[in-house]
Amino acid sequence: MRILLTGGSGLVGKNIIDAFANTAFEWLAPSSQKMNLLDYAQTSQVIADYRPDLVIHAAGLVGGIQANMREPVNFLVKNLDMGRNLLMACLQHRVSQVLNLGSSCMYPRNHEAPLSEDMVLTGELEPTNEGYALAKIVTARLAEYIQREQPGLQYKTLIPCNLYGRYDKFDPKQSHLIPAIIHKIHLAKTQGDANVEIWGSGEARREFMYAGDLANLIVMAVSRFSTLPATMNVGLGYDYTINEYYQAAAEVIGFQGAFVHDLSKPVGMARKLVNIDKQIAWGWQPGYSLKQGIARTYDYYVKELQ
Template identity: 40%
Template sequence: MSGEHKGGALPLAQANPDHHTAGTAKPGFSLAGKTIWIAGHNGMVGQALLRRLKGEACTLPTPDRKALDLTRQAEVEAFVGEARPDAIIIAAARVGGILANSRDPVGFLTDNLAINLNIARAAHQADVDRVLFLGSSCIYPKFAPQPINEDALLTGPLEPTNQWYALAKIAALKLAEAYRRQFGRNYIAAMPTNLYGPGDNFDLEAGHVLPALLRKAHEAKSRGASQFELWGTGKARREFLHVDDCADALVLLLETYSGIDPVNIGFGEDIALIDLAHLICRTVGYDGAIALDPTRPDGTPKKLLDSSRLREMGWRPRITLAEGLAETYAWYQAQLAREAAA
């Protein structure tokens, strides 16, 4: 970071219209001795990043979410100004599945816009020169060519069932680009595919498809039910990446990447949702039926990322879907046991 500005905020109007750093490489970012703020440290991705960075020689502030509302600009500015982080990873987001998005489009759009706008502005004012923004694979056009390359962004209409969340995430990626172009900030962006793992949200209304199916299969087994429901035709295909593999990729990008283009983070293979449901049944030990409801939306028919850019940097996923499901289910069972004992 630029030490001469560290003691005070930079004027937001400061800009050099001839200063464009698109594609300009900067030296690697060393974690040693740095303060890294993971915005959203209580979430699934945030927890995975804390696990990943725990052994590194860096400081990881974890403010109480009750004392820091990321949708409140004044609170974000006050925290960043006091903590003076050397880098920020924006893992905070309001997330949910098709049902949650359809019920609260205003919340998904405004909360996610506010989180990224507030953190970016506060970071710039405090002269934080390293910020990693997280997008999502849902920001790509509904019918993007498969596998989806980063260049597919903004080339077609979005999937209507999650367009509100997607629009906010697209704005975040463009915000990173804007700060880089206008102020020379070393801000970068990554687009993870569908993530799962310990810390996931198993709420049937707010959760994503994988944890929701795990819960449905578990509850069907516990009740002795003959079947559980899967929305849609079961033909839609999704790519799933364990959150710990994603954390490894994000740390690699934070340390080494300085490009203007966002970077995909994907597993490299997708699976039909009906096949996922069967795999979950085997994981849970449930031998009942899966009832499809074709009156419900499938969402995007296929969503597989082209992660060749990241793989060229040396990253590979380590955790197979079967291994990850077993670990995630064990974590979910442990959570249920703790809740029952409380």
């Protein structure tokens, strides 16, 4: 089987490449210079040249709450263009299988109960990352429509919970919660700071899964693609408070100081937990604990980025 991966230089893409390292699949992971997803003609030509049996769409403009609030136009337009151009090029050249990666930010804000796949487009989105969420929703719907109109094509979407791991972005201007926490606590420890600041009360809850677990699921999905639901959440099935993530990272890194809360800062949704009933029924569960995942991520941070 020949697999084409978009976003091979990103967090998810690099973890996927690692996970497939010892498999027999033929891999193609063109750079954005070779396959610019913002350019339909170029995207279509690459699909025509490579003739993949399966495409995994992991490319995207991603960032944390600060980046999403600062650049909503980019997060909407660029992610929408990437998803549309890729799916329509795959349709044009009759690629039989596409695995599209969505995001749990596609779900309505402020739901205490776990978010099931049928809840997309049933309520208001979180304003701090609305542009990114809209792009992901449209791409997932387009995959669904293509499969509906073309029964011979299998265009499916995984909706992962929040991810972190090796190859993450640790720059505070771009990073998500856990890499940002690792960076802040590492600096505090090395500089001898007594305190680390937490935005808000720290009581908001988040579900973060180690990216290597998602990559392992994708290996399984490629081998069992016909059994994969058309849309499926991927997650832990439980969550932690922001304070608990800070505490876990402090224990892994060895920071002995205190945490202080800035209640004037935005915190996003109070809770965002995905329902994993379909995932369990399909037969998969993540393997890394929170501290195991943070330890592997911190090891990468120290060795590669310091």
